Amino acid sequence: MAIAYPHFIASDKTPVVNPPRISPLPSPHSPPPPPPQVILTQDELKKIAAYKAVESVESGMVLGLGTGSTAKHAVTRIGDLLRQGKLTNITGIPTSRMTHELALSVGIPLSDLDSHPVVDLAIDGADEVDPHMNLVKGRGGSLLREKMIEGACKKFIVIVDESKLVEHIGGSGLAMPVEVVPFCWKFTAERLRLLFEEAGCLARLRRDGEGGEPFVTDNKNYIVDLYFERDIGELMVASDRILRLPGVVEHGMFLGMATTLIVAGELGVKVKNK
Numbered sequence: 001m002a003i004a005y006p007h008f009i010a011s012d013k014t015p016v017v018n019p020p021r022i023s024p025l026p027s028p029h030s031p032p033p034p035p036p037q038v039i040l041t042q043d044e045l046k047k048i049a050a051y052k053a054v055e056s057v058e059s060g061m062v063l064g065l066g067t068g069s070t071a072k073h074a075v076t077r078i079g080d081l082l083r084q085g086k087l088t089n090i091t092g093i094p095t096s097r098m099t100h101e102l103a104l105s106v107g108i109p110l111s112d113l114d115s116h117p118v119v120d121l122a123i124d125g126a127d128e129v130d131p132h133m134n135l136v137k138g139r140g141g142s143l144l145r146e147k148m149i150e151g152a153c154k155k156f157i158v159i160v161d162e163s164k165l166v167e168h169i170g171g172s173g174l175a176m177p178v179e180v181v182p183f184c185w186k187f188t189a190e191r192l193r194l195l196f197e198e199a200g201c202l203a204r205l206r207r208d209g210e211g212g213e214p215f216v217t218d219n220k221n222y223i224v225d226l227y228f229e230r231d232i233g234e235l236m237v238a239s240d241r242i243l244r245l246p247g248v249v250e251h252g253m254f255l256g257m258a259t260t261l262i263v264a265g266e267l268g269v270k271v272k273n274k
């Protein structure tokens, strides 16, 4: 069931969202006013999902820190709670260089998988989420580190606004990222396209702006974005076929990895557990 947003709550657990406007007193003859409409921006929805996820963080945890505009809210919230002394002894494992910088700036002590091979909890956003909690990630370019860290977690909470929900992942017409080595990337991109020819696949190298230099990941690789006109079929089969191609490092399908999904939408926040 959805939990509706309170209009004005200032607690440690819930962000303040759209306080109600004060309107003139109604005349005794006028009909009762409709309930106030709360219109939240997409970023406010991301923040609500992120804050809800941070309620699961406990002192002493090793945390996977996600990347992107949704995960950013979770990282800054954890930093706030550390500063207030409400969380202690947190170790963060960042999923990108960008998150590394952000986490340091908000005072989260950091480590890595070499020192902490088991992660208690990761919180991260996603680009697409299907009804089985399979994900597409990596439109922000951090899919390899995200998959390594989130694959080492006991619990992985995915935080999204409702625009990310899809019936079939890969079917939204948006990019399905694949990280490839730079060596002969055109050859690898063409082999990826041929793998999914029947699905009307287009394979495009990601660049820094239209016609710019290739986008380079934190691991010094490139990203080939796949676009499909039709369904790609069984996701595990598609995953195996991609991973078997020499030159491919990792892809952005995160299948069966999420343990909890938090979705913030206009009607409230929904939490779904596996």
Ligand SMILES: O=C(CO)[C@H](O)[C@H](O)COP(=O)(O)O
Residues within 6 Å of the ligand: 066, 067, 068, 069, 070, 071, 124, 125, 126, 127, 136, 137, 138, 139, 140, 141, 142, 143, 146
């Ligand atoms: O996978 C990711 C980065 O590699 C992000 O989690 C994903 O792109 C969602 O980003 P945002 O929260 O900005 O919508």
